[in-house]
Amino acid sequence: MASLDLTGDIVDLTRTICDIPSVSGDERALADAVETALRAYPHLEVLRDADAVVARTTLGRDTRVVLAGHLDTVPIANNLPTTITGEILSGRGTVDMKAGVAVFLQLAALLDHPRYDVTYVFYDHEEVAAKLNGLGRLVRNHPDWLAGDFAILGEPSDGTVEGGCQGTMRVKITVPGVAAHAARSWRGSNAIHSAGAVLDVLRAYQPRQPVVEGLQYHEGLNAVKIEGGIAGNVIPDLCTVYVNHRFAPDRDVAAAEAHLRSVFAGFELEVVDAAPGARPGLDRPAAKEFVDLVGRVPQAKLGWTDVSRFAGLGIPAVNYGPGDPLLAHTDGEHVPVPEIRQALRVLTSWLS
């Protein structure tokens, strides 16, 4: 089994864990190496669930923070082992997200008396179907392992704090009509024409751009599918509009649904699916300190990410990690070494 030196140079550690292939579903070797390395530190309690490894301090601090990262990568594209040219480290996983994992592993090893209790979470199956997600499995099997006041996911964010995420909901609006032959259309009622009133609502809608805990979100309400009509000579008796709503994390799923039922009052509306957003938690003292140390204006995360899983446990969460997220999954995935060192420096300062 590969042996990890958690306290050596952070770039060496990053390369070592990148060079242990861990495509989703094949994380075992890396998870074993991580578990073994962490068990060498008596200040850590180490737990394991399948190929997820959790390590935590138990110092009795008032505040506990969670640092989480996934061990898996998308498939290798002839871009391993890693290479380094000047200050650029290239190869599968360097951005998404083993540089972040390396930073968390080094913090776990070095910080035997952090100012907050810290839980480190290394999980599997992030890059595949949501139902396989290792963090989701931990939420189901061991929610207590994830307990905390604030969480950071080490996903690449170009060294900026990306806070929380917006929720998403899809609803189906059914507009009825009365069928008739098109030659005598006035005997029927055209459901497609009536659906124009739904599109009126959508066209007039002014999405909120609320500031939540210092971050500006941007909501959305959009038809993503419309269908109606039976035949070329029949007045349609049914038109269906599917609407996607993105909502800022100051609203939960129930509030978003109530909002849509109000916006579309008088229409038959059914919720097809929904996922809550996540509050950034930047109003928490530990989070404020962290943002100050990063020294850059935090940004709202608009898409849905794993931080929402923490939100489901009532834990505010942000993304923060080295690397350009636009390079994730590309064959030319690479990370500037200074960003790795900067992340390590910021997090060390914050937790020391």
Added chain:
Amino acid sequence: MASLDLTGDIVDLTRTICDIPSVSGDERALADAVETALRAYPHLEVLRDADAVVARTTLGRDTRVVLAGHLDTVPIANNLPTTITGEILSGRGTVDMKAGVAVFLQLAALLDHPRYDVTYVFYDHEEVAAKLNGLGRLVRNHPDWLAGDFAILGEPSDGTVEGGCQGTMRVKITVPGVAAHAARSWRGSNAIHSAGAVLDVLRAYQPRQPVVEGLQYHEGLNAVKIEGGIAGNVIPDLCTVYVNHRFAPDRDVAAAEAHLRSVFAGFELEVVDAAPGARPGLDRPAAKEFVDLVGRVPQAKLGWTDVSRFAGLGIPAVNYGPGDPLLAHTDGEHVPVPEIRQALRVLTSWLS
């Protein structure tokens, strides 16, 4: 081969031709019987194209009228041979439309010196796909056989004159957009929302109800299909609306298209298909006399019928025949005997 007595009782003749099965595609036996019977009359010139039979007088009159009926029926539903109870004749074809055919056959035999030249047209394949229609085939192969100043189709009309028919046109309106991820919808342009402007036009549209040659038509403009959307999290870049337009016979296809291009100015519009309407021709002297003899207020025909094929040749046409059109194609198809006799009486008076 069955022998037809064209000069006997009209009810006997109706029953005889009903009792020769002639479901679409199987009209040969009846067409042969009709041709043979008509050839017995030296005042008629008899022509044949596949299973269509045409007979005409050649008296050199200034006016020629066309009386046309189809020989075929929808499939038999255990409703042959015909039965008669009191004054009701029941069975397949009694309404649609062998009573009308019987009346025309008797007129052809008896009227050796009608006041107008008359062309009698008996054709096949009316009850199936339009491309098989025997009248359409005659239009293509022998338009000269159909020449005339006014035409009557003997389809059931409850003894009322139903004049002309409305035209029909389908157009496809393509509304573009710009795709984007639903989490950042403002980076795109929602094609479904933009299609709301098409539905605005449709909802605000006031269809004309013009009086054409004394008959009131009623136009229509209706979406008959709408589709748009790629995936639940993508702002759609395309929405398509199919619109059906029914237009009164004071407009031809080109005028209807020009009207739609004006109504939907600014939208990408493509004509999918179109069929012209037919003017009723009730301003022609022969037609006026006929309507007076019928003695009932003529009605506009709103649906598209074979009269439109005459319109394509520049011949105004109406529907007039015994029987309730709502009984056509039903298992309980039946016709009141007085309606058959009345049609024979009216047409005889008109042509004598």
